[in-house]
Each structure stands twice: as C-alpha cells, then as structure tokens.
Amino acid sequence: MEQNKENRALLVGAAANIVMAVMAWATYYYSNSEAILLDGNYSFIMFLGVLVAMKIVAVRATKSKTFPLGKFFYESLYGFIKGLMIFGVLVMSVVTAVVRIVMYFTGLSDNIPMLIPDPILYYALACAVICYGVSFFYYQQNRSMGNTSILLKTEQKATFVDGTLSLGIGVGVFFLSSGAGGGGFIPYLADSFFVLILAAMLIKEPLTIIKESVIELAGGTLQDEKKRAIFEAAITGNMPEAFNIEGIFISKNGSQYVVLIYISTDEAYYIKADIVAAKTKISHILMKDHAHLLLDIIPESNPISDLSQG
Incomplete structure (x- = not known):
C-alpha cells in the first residue's frame, strides 16, 4: 500500500516536472x-530524479547475499545526491546572476539581451500553481505514510524550492521591468537580483x-525528535518491569528503521521467553506505521550509556 502511494505521488511529480521544463524552455525563447x-533545466533534472526514485521504490526491499537487510540505503543516497543537485542549481543561478551584473557594470551591457516581461509572468504563475500543488500532494501522501518516505520528503522540498524560485523571479522581473521604474539596469538585471535574493532564502x-x-x-x-519520542514511548510503555532499559539506539x-534496545535486570538471569515476547509486542506496535523495521533487544550484564545521546 505504501509503495503504491509513493509510486502514484512520484508519477504525478514526474509529469508535472516535464511539463514545467518544456514551459520554461519556451518561455526562455520568448x-x-x-x-x-536555469529553472527549466532544474525541472528537467527533477523529472529524471523522479524516474530514479521510482526505481528505488521497486528495489529497496530486495534482499541479497550482499545486502541481506535490503537496499534502503539507496533512498538516503538519492536524498544526498538530490540535495547536491538542488544546491548546485542554486549555485549556478548565483554565478550566472553575478556574471550578468559584472558584465553590465563593466560596460558590456550590449552582450546582455533585454528581458521581455509578459511571458515571464505567465510562466511564473503557472509554475507556482503546479509546484505548490505537487509539493502539498507530496506532503499529504508522506504524512499518510507516517512521514517515513525520504523520497517524498526530498521531492516535496525540491518542488517547493522550484516553485518559489519560479514565482519570485517571474513576478519580480515582470513588475520591475514593466513598471514605472523599468529603465536603466532593470530590464537587463531584474532577474539576476531576484536570483541572488531567493538563493539566499532557499x-x-x-x-538540510x-x-x-x-x-x-x-x-x-x-x-x-518527534519520531524518536514515538519510538521511545512504545518501548518504555511495553517493556516488562523486570527489565531496566539502559540505552535505546x-x-x-x-x-x-533500526532499533536496538539495551537492557539489564536485577534478577539472577534473563528469561528468553520474556525478551522474545517484549520484542514481538513492541515490533507489532511500531510496524503499524513503520513497515520496514528491524528491532532487537540486547541483554547486557553491565549498564551502558544511552547511545541515543551520542
């Protein structure tokens, strides 16, 4: 069920991103x-990324001799690479903006084409509606899954960034370059200044x-921290009184999710059946909202420090 929700959300995102990429390229031409x-190229990168994410959803739970616990690290790796890509797009935007500003103030304004505002406004409004709608859809789908999908979380943030960039640049450029003060450097550099401002904000x-x-x-x-509190409440509320919780990782x-519970006891020995029963009960509770869970209870003869504070 969760995989179906992820796939459905990712398909919607893929369609939206390819549409926005084509819109951006056409808008740039006019x-x-x-x-x-740059916004259009970013949307196209997002489209390719969503295709990769859908492949990850299909293979992440597959176990092998090399990956006996599954291939869930692909999700984290995807988040890392996607974060770098978003960061890279922002850096590229800043570099392009700075180059245009330097060219203008060094007397090379003839090499900078003047902006035509009308197509930019139409594009900005359309993309803002699409991006914020898709971002909210990602958020809703992930929340219905207990916020467990790093793929949807990553796509939600990336789409929000895309929508904010599009709206800020488009609307700002339109009003500056078509308004009463639209003379001087504004027709050349309006989008560059907005790129710098929005990049700093995003x-x-x-x-993260x-x-x-x-x-x-x-x-x-x-x-x-909220998710940690949920896990710890389920553990402490269902651990047998004979067991002292010495640490939770x-x-x-x-x-x-990987959960390791370190316990000690004042009794002379551990009762294996009690450990198994506690593990089964806690696992059953947590797996209602976290389908991919590895949980173990580890008896220790000596108390250990709380590993969760490391």
Missing part, C-alpha cells in the same frame, strides 16, 4: 531570461537534505 532557462533546504542523508548513510541516530536509513 523572454531572454537566463533565470527561466539555500537552507538543500543543506544533505545533512540528514549523510547522517543516515553513516548510520547515525534518528534526527527527527534508533537509526534510520531511507524508510527502514
């Missing part, structure tokens, strides 16, 4: 806006994606 061209999104993906790939602890790799 408007001379380099920012719109740079946090890809950096990259950081979270690296932590997952490295096997670090779960960063989502929770890690996430794509849509797979």
Whole structure:
C-alpha cells in the first residue's frame, strides 16, 4: 500500500516536472531570461530524479547475499545526491546572476539581451500553481505514510524550492521591468537580483537534505525528535518491569528503521521467553506505521550509556 502511494505521488511529480521544463524552455525563447532557462533545466533534472526514485521504490526491499537487510540505503543516497543537485542549481543561478551584473557594470551591457516581461509572468504563475500543488500532494501522501518516505520528503522540498524560485523571479522581473521604474539596469538585471535574493532564502533546504542523508548513510541516530519520542514511548510503555532499559539506539536509513534496545535486570538471569515476547509486542506496535523495521533487544550484564545521546 505504501509503495503504491509513493509510486502514484512520484508519477504525478514526474509529469508535472516535464511539463514545467518544456514551459520554461519556451518561455526562455520568448523572454531572454537566463533565470527561466536555469529553472527549466532544474525541472528537467527533477523529472529524471523522479524516474530514479521510482526505481528505488521497486528495489529497496530486495534482499541479497550482499545486502541481506535490503537496499534502503539507496533512498538516503538519492536524498544526498538530490540535495547536491538542488544546491548546485542554486549555485549556478548565483554565478550566472553575478556574471550578468559584472558584465553590465563593466560596460558590456550590449552582450546582455533585454528581458521581455509578459511571458515571464505567465510562466511564473503557472509554475507556482503546479509546484505548490505537487509539493502539498507530496506532503499529504508522506504524512499518510507516517512521514517515513525520504523520497517524498526530498521531492516535496525540491518542488517547493522550484516553485518559489519560479514565482519570485517571474513576478519580480515582470513588475520591475514593466513598471514605472523599468529603465536603466532593470530590464537587463531584474532577474539576476531576484536570483541572488531567493538563493539566499532557499539555500537552507538543500543543506538540510544533505545533512540528514549523510547522517543516515553513516548510520547515525534518528534526527527527527518527534519520531524518536514515538519510538521511545512504545518501548518504555511495553517493556516488562523486570527489565531496566539502559540505552535505546534508533537509526534510520531511507524508510527502514533500526532499533536496538539495551537492557539489564536485577534478577539472577534473563528469561528468553520474556525478551522474545517484549520484542514481538513492541515490533507489532511500531510496524503499524513503520513497515520496514528491524528491532532487537540486547541483554547486557553491565549498564551502558544511552547511545541515543551520542
């Protein structure tokens, strides 16, 4: 069921991105806006990325001798690469904007085509509606899955960035270059200044994606504090009284969660049946919203520090 939701959401996103890419290329032809061209290339990269994401959904749970726990790391790797791609698009936009500004103020304005605002506005409004709609759709689908899909989370943020760039550049360029103050450098550099402003506002999104993906790939602890609280509540509320919880390690790799519970006991020995029963009960509770779960309870003769704080 979850895989079907992901595939359906990704298909919608793929269709939207290829449509926006074609729209952007046509708009660039009629408007001379380099920012719109970059936006179109970004949408096309998004389209290719969604195709890769759909392939990951199909193979992530496949187990082999090399990957006995599945290939969920592909999801985290995809998030990392997609974050780099988004970051790269923003950097390219900034570099292009700076080059245009430098060319203008060094007397090379003849080499910079003047902007034609009308096509930019139509494109901006259309893409904003599409992007924000798809981003919200990704959000809703991921929320219905317990926010477990790093693929949908990554696509949601990337689509939101795309929509904000399109809207900000398009509307800003239109009003500046067609308004009363549309003389001087504005017809040449309006989109460049908006690129710089929006890039500064949006740079946090890809950096967050990259950081979270690296932590997952490295096997670090779960960063989502709300999700951690849900896991810990299920564990502490269903552990036999005879067992003392000495540490809880929770890690996430794509849509797979790994939970290690370290316990001690005041009794002379552990009762294996009690450990198995507790593991089964806790796993059953958590797997209602986290289908890909690996959970183990590890008896320790000596108390250990809480690994979740490392």
